[in-house]
Amino acid sequence: MATPLSALSKLISSGIVTIESTYAKHGADFPSIDEPFRPGPLDGDEALSETVDIVIAAAAQLIALIKPAPRTMIESACLFHVPATLLVVENAHVAETLREAGPQGLHIKDIGERCGVDPQKVGRILRYLATNHIFSEIAPDVFANNRISSVLDTGKSVAVIKADPIAKHDNTSGLPALVSHCTDEMMKAVVHLADNVLDPNITSSQEITQSVFSRAFNQGPPFEFFEKPGNEFRLRRFGAGMHGMSMAFSTGALLTGFDWKSLPQDALVVDVGGGVGSSSLQLLKHYPQLRFVIQEKPKVVEDGKKFWEHADPEALKSGRVELKVHDFFEPQPIKDAAVFFLRFITHDWPDKYAKQILKHLRASALPSTKLIFNDFLVPYAGPTKGQFSDISGSEMPRAPYPLMPNLGTVSNQSVMADMQMMVSFNALERTIGQFISLVEGTGWRLKSIGRSSGSSVCLMVFETVAI
């Protein structure tokens, strides 16, 4: 058998051959790191994205193997400089300033002057980021955007941003807003992680008021914090960031992870905590025979009505889609649902609270009612040895030797989301084992998992069991 090092090197070289030949077949070059990021014609190619993931996993594992362990450990311990420096350049609009300067870049004296930052300090910050592939130092002390730093660019002119700073992230991709939120509130919160997790009085707490975020900002949950006077910019930025996240993370297996066509004509899908109803809208477009009730808080129901009046007014008029105020911690009024659908709901709640939601749904379910979650499924970092084989779709596609079963850093999306949930709400993204224990005692049983390649957002389908 090949050594791990040579097996990794083969995975990388054969993957690169596939990637380059696929681009060549489409008459395209693989995008240069020096060009701004743009969605590409091959982004939706599932086979190609699987190959890209293998190369990413192999390259990251190769670095972990080959780099001396003390270097890896010390560099990991100092990774906090990445978000800290990103926050500086995002707040100082450096990506927009460099875009306006063009491909010849800008000397640190000019960057400093235009961005209101000490030239030496901003130069050192940019060199640190450029060394980590974010921005390029194209001549001594001269920096330009590259593909990665261009993601920080809102696309607005610096003059427009400065004229109305609170609106910086309105009507943008939301990705700069997400970076700014993560490197500001989340970064300031996460430094308190050890204090919380190692505090014997609250280490096992499932209370949102005892989350790391609450400790850091000495107050209630994030949403209360955002609504406090003085946090108007943070609130708007957070809204834009959440929009960016929903654009960046596909809803994965929403349309394909369950046989929606198997439901009878006019079957009712209840979108519990459905927001304005964006999942229902996607489902309705593909499965127009279904009916939808979107249940939400009063303010969101109002926003939802406006959303549907724009997106599909006919669906509202005909009654195929209804928006109703309902608190999911109260008994469920709908007794004839074919599906109770929950997207990104249980991840906001620790088991103690999520179980209450599920019990209310079970009490109103028919024997045939399905409970469906559209959520991250956190893959184990090691092998599962077939203990979940009775659940259809539970096994991940087999990773080639010697890659980790979850492809290591390729799974960052879901493990990072899990950490965000822990820090913000004392809540969690769940592994298959955690989903199974979540539904224990609630009258539901995990039946199948629907996956789509390139996303760890899955569909978990549950059926009723006797209570």
Ligand SMILES: C[S@@+](CC[C@H](N)C(=O)[O-])C[C@H]1O[C@@H](n2cnc3c(N)ncnc32)[C@H](O)[C@@H]1O
């Ligand atoms: C993470 S968002 C997900 C929204 C939607 N499912 C989606 O994926 O777009 C969580 C939603 O739960 C709603 N929510 C929170 N507490 C609720 C409650 N007690 N009853 C009903 N909805 C609630 C919020 O208003 C918010 O829209």
